[in-house]
């Protein structure tokens with residue numbers, strides 16, 4: 001890398017080694033022809049970031065500027081990008097352009113799929129460079145903090161699109177983390193007649209209840225409970241946003257005959273799954289990976305007027321300088337739905353959490 005003057009540096013949250021994040025000055029990103037430079041406003045932290053920082057992500061290599069859930073404004077634009085000053089959400093996918101998926105308009109499942117913030121520098125930094133066609137403009141008037149939900153929301157939009165809902169379905173969602181809650185919200189918006197959430201952690205079950213979802217009591221078999229309380233033979237659609245081996249074990253039993261099972265969570269290892277039940281019930285077992293461009297565009301379109309109630313979800317906001325505390329909060333047992341880094345705090349004047357000595361959580365919203 002070229003030597004750079006002090007003026008050519010910016011602050012970034014850098015994963016340096018397992019368990020360690022350092023907020024430090026790094027060189028400005030290079031902005032090749034056809035790319036944009038963003039002034040980052042907010043960056044979200046998700047489970048993938050936690051696994052990277054723990055040193056458990058299979059691809060990420062330190063040192064790495066983290067962050068793939070990014071909203072910011074265009075600071076420098078090329079001919080093809082939106083004008084300077086436009087608020088945008090970054091589309092962090094990097095696909096190879098050569099494999100079967102890329103040649104067939106399915107580049108989100110590119111065989112060599114990479115992401116900014118995992119395989120290349122991300123956006124938990126003052127600035128981020130992205131290809132000009134890798135941003136989605138946010139409608140004026142949408143609060144920037146709500147816009148920070150767009151990337152994980154696109155994951156939920158994609159998962160629900162995979163299920164091809166028509167309305168009136170019964171939906172069972174395993175996992176009340178951010179993705180599970182977002183899937184439940186999008187499924188309800190898509191016309192689910194009833195949406196039930198399965199979650200072991202009481203604090204997260206409460207969030208599901210606050211969102212107006214039924215929850216399965218802790219300690220009972222979700223498949224049996226669903227059938228007995230709903231007088232049905234299993235859910236029309238089951239989403240797995242938990243990714244736990246115990247959940248895999250009950251997925252087929254939770255869906256009705258010819259029902260649909262969508263795998264949203266990423267399993268680290270192969271798990272036991274009752275494929276005979278899938279076979280006998282002629283169930284549809286579908287994978288779901290990230291999102292397409294259309295899904296991200298649809299997620300951004302769901303931001304104005306907040307039809308999903310995203311503003312009600314508990315969020316903690318930390319300044320970039322407190323990235324270590326932010327990651328600690330995201331890992332905590334009572335973690336909020338989303339931890340955000342308010343990166344442009346100095347100039348937006350946004351109210352942010354400033355930490356007392358022992359920070360466990362940020363400003364809950």
Ligand SMILES: [Zn+2]
Nearest residue numbers: 046047048069
């Ligand atoms: Zn994420």
Ligand SMILES: [Zn+2]
Nearest residue numbers: 096099102110
């Ligand atoms: Zn490809």
